[in-house]
Amino acid sequence: MENLKAYIESGVLELYVLGDLSPEEALQVEEMAAQYPEVKSELTAIEIAMENYAMENAVAPSADIETKLFEKLGLGKNEEVEAISTTPAYTEEAKVVKLDNSDSKVRTLRFALVACVALLMISTGALFITYNKLNAAHDQIASLNLDKEKFAGVVSKLEFDNKGLDNMVAMNDSKEWATIRMAGQAFSPKSKMNVYWNKKDKSVLINYVAMDLPKADAEHEYQLWALVNGKPVSLGVFGKTDSTSTEALQKMQAIQDAQAFAVTLEPMGGSVNPTMEKLAVMGGV
Incomplete structure (x- = not known):
């Protein structure tokens, strides 16, 4: 039954x-x-x-x-x-x-x-069901593309960090490069940064991997200074402190002689003289 x-x-x-x-x-x-x-x-x-x-x-x-x-x-x-x-x-x-x-x-x-x-x-x-399935498939494809972009970003960041670390090791092992470790100051006590100064050709490099500075806003950027006989000399500006630069290292202006290096937060384009109340990091040679 x-x-x-x-x-x-x-x-x-x-x-x-x-x-x-x-x-x-x-x-x-x-x-x-x-x-x-x-x-x-x-x-x-x-x-x-x-x-x-x-x-x-x-x-x-x-x-x-x-x-x-x-x-x-x-x-x-x-x-x-x-x-x-x-x-x-x-x-x-x-x-x-x-x-x-x-x-x-x-x-x-x-x-x-x-x-x-x-x-x-x-x-x-049937058409309604097919339409819903197509929309669901479209959403899945969009999600996969987003995941792919995130994964690509992670890979790029790892490659960037690895390249920066390799450069740091190479320069630390080289007798031509002096590593100046700069510590945080009153403006940003927890900040830190390394500067590499070539004793032979006097070139100066900064390494974004070994850098920990507060992210600058759209109206400001950081400026590197060399102290020569007590007077500050500008070595150029940089703004990307969030490890998004395409290169782990950035070349700054060369300096023949220096007793110390420092970084201040300045308006876009840099300043003639450093703004001391915004001194972020500083380190002696």
Whole structure:
């Protein structure tokens, strides 16, 4: 009994009424209907429901379409029905058969209309589901692209740090380079920075990897100074303190002699003289 209920609720009976089953499948439904009254009753209920739905949503045809429809059905509209009822040659049984055949054709058209409506609804639902899946796929692709960009940024940062560390090791091991470690001052006590000064060609480099300064705003940048005989000499400005430079090292202006190096926060473009109240780091040679 449970299997019979599952069979009725499977939807195969609706497909049978709509004519969407293969001949073999339709034959199986007919055999089930002949064997089980519950199946037969359900088939009748589905036919009546679809017929009612078709009638409730029917659109009245024009007179021309109505005439052509009856011609296709072979009814000749009212004339043939009236001829049946008034012709002595027809028995009452013949009239019933003729009318039953006509009603069967009309019912077939009604079922066809219901089938069209059902197919339209199914197609609309399928399109809606496909649209949602496409949107979901688009969101997944966008998320993957974002993750890819983040990963590329991490790789770039690691490569940057590695390059900076390699340069630091190379310069520390070299006798030509002097490493000046600058410590934080009152303006920024926790800051730190290294300057590399070549004893041979007097060139000066700063290393972003070994740098820890507060990030400058859009109106300021940092300026490197060398103290020569007690007087500050500008060695250039730099603003990228967040390790986003394409190079780990930045070359500054060379200096022949220096007793110390310092960094101050200055307006964009630098200053002629250092702003001492914004002295960030300083270190002696």
